[in-house]
Amino acid sequence: MAGQTIPLEYYQLVAALLFTIGVVGVLVRRSALVIFMSIELMLNAVNLSLVAFSRLHAQMDGQIIVFFVMSVAAAEVAVGLAILVAIFRNRETASVDEVHLLKG
Amino acid sequence: MIEAFLFAMFGAGAIAFALGMVFRRNPVHCALHLVGVLLSVSGMFVLLNAQFIAAIQILVYAGAIMVLFLFVVMLLNVRGETPLLTPGAAKGFGFFFALIGFVELLWVVLSRGGDEAVPERLPALPSGFGSPAEIGRVLYSTWLFPFEVTSILLLIAVVGAVVLAKRKFF
Numbered sequence: 001m002a003g004q005t006i007p008l009e010y011y012q013l014v015a016a017l018l019f020t021i022g023v024v025g026v027l028v029r030r031s032a033l034v035i036f037m038s039i040e041l042m043l044n045a046v047n048l049s050l051v052a053f054s055r056l057h058a059q060m061d062g063q064i065i066v067f068f069v070m071s072v073a074a075a076e077v078a079v080g081l082a083i084l085v086a087i088f089r090n091r092e093t094a095s096v097d098e099v100h101l102l103k104g
Numbered sequence: 105m106i107e108a109f110l111f112a113m114f115g116a117g118a119i120a121f122a123l124g125m126v127f128r129r130n131p132v133h134c135a136l137h138l139v140g141v142l143l144s145v146s147g148m149f150v151l152l153n154a155q156f157i158a159a160i161q162i163l164v165y166a167g168a169i170m171v172l173f174l175f176v177v178m179l180l181n182v183r184g185e186t187p188l189l190t191p192g193a194a195k196g197f198g199f200f201f202a203l204i205g206f207v208e209l210l211w212v213v214l215s216r217g218g219d220e221a222v223p224e225r226l227p228a229l230p231s232g233f234g235s236p237a238e239i240g241r242v243l244y245s246t247w248l249f250p251f252e253v254t255s256i257l258l259l260i261a262v263v264g265a266v267v268l269a270k271r272k273f274f
Binding site: 005006008009010011012013014016017018019020021022023024025027028029030031033034036037038040041044047048051052054055056057058060061063064066067068070071072073074075076077078079081082083084085086088094097 | 107108111115118119122123125126131134135138141142145148149151152153154156157160161164165168169172173176177179180182187188189190191194195197198199201202203205206209210213214216226227228229230233234238239242243246247250251254257258260261262264265266268269271
């Protein structure tokens with residue numbers, strides 16, 4: 001893996017595409033579970049972008065930030081899925097279109 | 105040559121799996137497609153000399169987080185939604201705004217970040233770049249304080265998840 005022959009723009013393009021697909025998933029899907037997965041997808045796209053920039057500058061800091069993004073993602077998934085389970089126990093649905101009341 | 109082949113494989117795989125994840129009906133299929141995306145992205149991490157991050161990606165994301173997702177899918181026993189996408193004008197707006205965002209991202213990537221000069225030749229990597237030893241050195245020196253804050257964040261997340269799961273809503 002000594003010589004880097006792929007231009008880093010290609011990695012950024014893949015990251016941009018993955019991010020956009022994640023945005024589409026959040027905006028058009030109805031299942032809260034799939035919306036969570038789309039958020040994970042967007043976080044991963046940003047991670048890919050960060051690692052590519054870390055390679056571009058030959059500095060490790062981008063990879064460290066990926067570390068923190070992963071831990072935030074883990075925390076977010078734990079809390080988010082707990083909320084989802086609570087909503088499902090209450091309303092028997094996981095569709096965001098049917099959970100539109102702020103008051104209980 | 106082999107690097108170009110691997111990049112094409114992982115990149116196309118990541119995008120195809122991502123599309124499958126968004127447009128599949130069954131949540132279990134969506135989760136498995138997301139695993140495919142995560143594995144492809146970790147392959148690209150290896151191509152970018154981030155071996156340790158790639159290993160963590162597989163262990164933490166494709167291992168732990170995806171098991172959590174699948175566990176909740178099984179627990180909730182959700183059926184696939186009958187209209188897959190949100191109905192009406194919201195769908196059109198969703199695609200439209202996503203397209204606008206993509207065009208912006210594309211513009212930023214192709215303009216190479218504005219006027220800041222990006223080196224044509226990639227710099228040579230210092231020895232040990234992306235290795236666990238080097239990650240640990242940077243993490244526990246420059247990034248020590250954020251690292252400690254992360255532990256508090258995880259503690260709060262654990263407490264919050266337990267509280268939410270145990271609480272009786274009415």
